Amino acid sequence: MTLPDDFIKYTRQLMGDRMWQTLEAGLAGEPPVSVRLNPFKCNPDVADIACGDGMVPWCANGRYLKRRPNFTFDPLMHAGVYYVQDASSMFLERVLRRYVADKPVRVLDLCAAPGGKSTLARSVLPEGSLLFCNEPVHGRAMVLAENVQKLGHEDVVVTNSYPADYGKSGLVFDVVIADVPCSGEGMFRKDEGAREEWSLNGVEKCRRLQRSIVQDVWNCLRPGGLLIYSTCTFNVGENEENVRYVADELGADVLPVDTDVSWGITGSLLEGFDAPVYRFLPGLTRGEGLFMAVLRKHGEDCGVSEKKGGKKADKTRAGAKKHAVTLKDNGWIDGFEDYNVRLCDGFYRAVHRWWSDIYDVADKRLRVIHAGITVGEVRGKDVVPAQSLLLSRAFRKEAFPCVELEHTEAVAFLRREAVPLPGSVPRGPVVMTYRGCPIGFQKNIGNRANNLYPAEWKIKSTYVPADDCDIIVRGKDDDCLVR
């Protein structure tokens, strides 16, 4: 691997010869492979991981794998049973468990695509919390929305806005996660593009952009609230210098997180700045390069914590009246009486009553691309059930006929091929399951079935896998999948 000369020069000087040599050897090695189990869809305590290679020590649901399987052909990944994520990034769980464990909070993940930290955050936030995930680049925001829907938690909003839009929105958060765009030195091992694009000039541009991103949302963070700042780069300009800037200029304290020396996490590399910051270096830590720091904004703690009582249901607002009977009596969602329904671009969204006011504000001032559960699409008098509904943990699959697929059929289904249904299946929407887990709908129209899997999510590869040898999560004695 060829590293940029200026990078070598700068980083060797910053770290000293010994640490640099360890990093250099780490960057030349194989990247570790890891996944994070989704507790809303499987029971991590009884999950048996094929080719597993131990737990990620700082994340309860993180598991290392011995090799990189072909994840694409595992239907359970598409169903959201696990998420493929670098182990270092899972350190966010450690931070959230330390500082956000006991009461519900409102959280903004500002630079969120493709959704690794958002989905992790949602799976450890106390119930009754509300998570906003944002991504300004539209194509990436759509991938974020896909991954959030696969996670299956209903108290999430996905937006495609800029930090400055949030700054003007009037919305306030207890926690802001800023996993800012960076020069990507921590990705050099995996990503040739990151090595080719890197320059000292680029580092400086990133440093400035990162400051402006934090400045733009600073008034969205309540006094006493937490900023979790992270990058996947090594230089101090984008890391310690920015943390010091936020602490000194915007007003915040840098907070510690418990770690274990065996994890190989290191601290500040900026002379004269010894606040607790967390550096993950390939070669020292089992994961990719990462920097993380936690800051508490100065000022009195005047929490905006959820979950408040919520208004009386107003399901029939915004056009939902027309389909009120279908939406109410079909039994598609558990606890439907706790939701309000909003019509948006021909789709019904169900949002929990306790945050439907916040949703309405967000919908006016930001570009909301997903919220709560997308129940279905309006087609004339009918509401066609949506993939988001099927992926939600609140989905009642008993409301539909279900057909269990074998591995080869499930892969064909995820390629958006029509999979023949048994003759006994009634007409209308039918849930396709794989190992009992819903993966998508087909519409039975009698002589054939129409595949309703979202076109943009389909498996594009035409390779046909021999069997299911790359299935990652299996049950142990009992099946571990949550039904």
Ligand SMILES: C[S@@+](CC[C@H](N)C(=O)[O-])C[C@H]1O[C@@H](n2cnc3c(N)ncnc32)[C@H](O)[C@@H]1O
């Ligand atoms: C490091 S990635 C985020 C990774 C994500 N947090 C995860 O864990 O999956 C940074 C993201 O910031 C987005 N971004 C780029 N410019 C931005 C800006 N001005 N404000 C906010 N986000 C931006 C990028 O498109 C990218 O998706």
